[in-house]
Amino acid sequence: MKKTIVIVDDHILIAKALEGIIGNFKDFEVIYVAENGRDLIQKFENNSSIPDIILMDISMPIMDGFETVLWLKENHPGIKVMALSMQGDDKSVIKMIKNGAKGYLLKNTHPKDLENALIKLNTEGFFYPDWASKIIFSNMNNHDPAGNIRISEREKEFLKYTVTELSYKEIADKMCCSPRTVESYRDQLCEKLDLKTRVGLAVFAIKNGFAG
Secondary structure (H helix, E strand, O other): EEEEEEEEOOOHHHHHHHHHHOOOOEEEEEEEOOOOHHHHHHHHHOOOOOEEEEOOOOOOOOOOOOHHHHHHHHHHOOOEEEEEOOOOOOOHHHHHHOOOOOOEOOOOHHHHHHHHHHHHHHHHHEOHHHHHHHHHHHHHHHHOOOOHOOOOOOHHHHHHHHHHOHHHHHHHHHHHOEEEEEEEEHHHHHHOOOOOHHHHHHHHHHHOOOOO
């Protein structure tokens, strides 16, 4: 079964072009387009299908990508959001990731690279090209040098699982402990590293060699 995608972009020609491109992908299909965050929320309220993935523009009128991805994190955390924008500056990338986006691409991306990114997003839970990863890693280094943080062996084991698609309950089973204990590892690490999302923990795990 194909994974469903919604495109949120106020430039209708671009959105329709994307819809046509994705229509050629084997594993994905676009089910509808929204012009901004408010339009997306209204479609949800009118019982439109909830997608697996959302391709999200950032600069939009009424309700932009920053606001929308934050709303989605709070109301539909199971949806994977991929930012797809002309904005590749550090501030935009970091803000979108902190607000809940699990991937970031520029609109000049080649269709094949878009397909590969969607596959990675679906199978691994996140996708950042090298240029975006450098921004994220640099931001994390500026705030929390890994060498100055004490991480226990059990926390390291938990970090290894953050890069997988396992739920916290499934991680608890793997670690032979209760879900509440796993949640305590998550909360402790988020506090130590000044992170707010599983995506942030996963990026930290990859950068510091805990995901091997």
